[in-house]
Amino acid sequence: xxxxxxxxxxxxxxxxxxxxxxxxxxxxxxxxxxxxxxxxxxxxxxxxxxxxxxxxxxxxxxxxxxxxxxxxxxxxxxxxxxxxxxxxxxxxxxxxxxxxxxxxxxxxxxxxxxxxxxxxxxxxxxxxxxxxxxxxxxxxxxxxxxxxx
Numbered sequence: 453x454x455x456x457x458x459x460x461x462x463x464x465x466x467x468x469x470x471x472x473x474x475x476x477x478x479x480x481x482x483x484x485x486x487x488x489x490x491x492x493x494x495x496x497x498x499x500x501x502x503x504x505x506x507x508x509x510x511x512x513x514x515x516x517x518x519x520x521x522x523x524x525x526x527x528x529x530x531x532x533x534x535x536x537x538x539x540x541x542x543x544x545x546x547x548x549x550x551x552x553x554x555x556x557x558x559x560x561x562x563x564x565x566x567x568x569x570x571x572x573x574x575x576x577x578x579x580x581x582x583x584x585x586x587x588x589x590x591x592x593x594x595x596x597x598x599x600x601x
Contacts, residue, residue, distance in 0.1 A: 539568035
């Protein structure tokens with residue numbers, strides 16, 4: 453009985469995290485782009501279900517990864533991508549939606565851009581295998597090798 457309760461708690465936790473990710477990406481796309489808001493008459497459900505579809509497909513692809521260390525790398529770099537996008541998103545929201553007197557000073561804006569560049573650099577290094585792209589090390593070049601077909 454304890455194992456069933458534990459499995460249910462873990463399943464529910466992961467389901468909540470997954471839903472939070474999809475909602476956050478939907479919110480970012482909705483706030484960031486007027487084109488996304490105009491698309492399909494401003495119905496946010498279409499954006500949400502589109503993001504949900506791609507997240508499910510990505511999850512199915514990630515489950516085929518055979519190396520546990522690679523799953524750890526994927527998780528860390530997905531977080532890096534999220535931090536990179538979130539920094540730019542916060543900058544956009546703070547500079548366009550807040551009243552002038554509440555907008556952050558220039559040094560904070562610069563810090564947000566630097567934060568995005570910092571995380572983006574590490575994601576780039578992981579994808580390409582170094583500053584100079586190296587096909588033997590870069591994740592992007594070795595995707596077929598990492599997946600079981």
